[in-house]
Amino acid sequence: MEFGWEQILGLVAGICTTIAVIPQIIKSWKTKKVKDVSPFMFTILLIGVFLWVVYGITQNDLPIIATNGVSLGLNSFMMYLMLKYRTKN
Amino acid sequence: MEFGWEQILGLVAGICTTIAVIPQIIKSWKTKKVKDVSPFMFTILLIGVFLWVVYGITQNDLPIIATNGVSLGLNSFMMYLMLKYRTKN
Numbered sequence: 001m002e003f004g005w006e007q008i009l010g011l012v013a014g015i016c017t018t019i020a021v022i023p024q025i026i027k028s029w030k031t032k033k034v035k036d037v038s039p040f041m042f043t044i045l046l047i048g049v050f051l052w053v054v055y056g057i058t059q060n061d062l063p064i065i066a067t068n069g070v071s072l073g074l075n076s077f078m079m080y081l082m083l084k085y086r087t088k089n
Numbered sequence: 090m091e092f093g094w095e096q097i098l099g100l101v102a103g104i105c106t107t108i109a110v111i112p113q114i115i116k117s118w119k120t121k122k123v124k125d126v127s128p129f130m131f132t133i134l135l136i137g138v139f140l141w142v143v144y145g146i147t148q149n150d151l152p153i154i155a156t157n158g159v160s161l162g163l164n165s166f167m168m169y170l171m172l173k174y175r176t177k178n
Contacts, residue, residue, distance in 0.1 A: 006147040006148065009143060010141075010144040012140055013138075013140030013141040013143070013144050014137075015137075016133050016136050016137025017133075017134060017137035017138060017141065018137075019133060020130050020131075020133040020134040020137060021130060022130075023127040023129035023130050023133070024126070024127040024129075024130040026127075027125070027127045028125065031125065033124075033125045034125055035122075036116070036122045036123055036124050036125035036126050037113070037125050038112040038113040038115075038116045040112035040113075041109050041110060041111075041112050041113040042109075044105050044106075044108060044109040044112070045105070045106060045109040047105050048102055048103075048104075048106035048107075049102075049106060051098060051101055051105060052099075052102040052103075054102070055095065055098045055099040055102050055152075058095040059095065059099075063144075
């Protein structure tokens with residue numbers, strides 16, 4: 001695997017899409033409210049990032065493996081907050 | 090570019106992470122409430138998927154280009170809903 005500016009671009013892209021959920025985690029953590037957040041979004045997202053990790057392994061593509069691996073962890077934690085703070089409407 | 094089961098895996102992964110935002114769009118559209126949703130999440134996400142499209146082009150990687158291109162459109166619409174329904178706290 002070569003490592004040039006294109007891989008750095010992929011990593012920056014991956015870092016953005018990976019850390020994007022962090023402000024949501026902080027907001028939900030602080031407010032303890034997730035009423036307006038869709039649990040289906042995070043369910044589908046979890047399935048998706050898991051499959052991305054598998055795809056990245058088949059392509060030997062480090063940016064995809066690394067960023068989606070972290071994303072899997074972060075989104076799992078967000079899902080935990082969703083379940084913890086969910087309210088009956 | 091070859092097109093086998095690995096590319097199909099990448100497409101399914103991409104479809105999941107792309108359509109994940111749709112349940113959130115529907116929820117926000119119906120309830121007209123986005124108070125618990127983080128605007129920073131979608132800001133960082135938009136930057137990220139844009140960079141993924143550029144990365145995909147440099148790698149000639151169809152799953153990355155196609156899925157993140159659609160994702161850019163969907164997340165832009167979600168951002169529009171965020172701005173439309175935002176409330177002063």
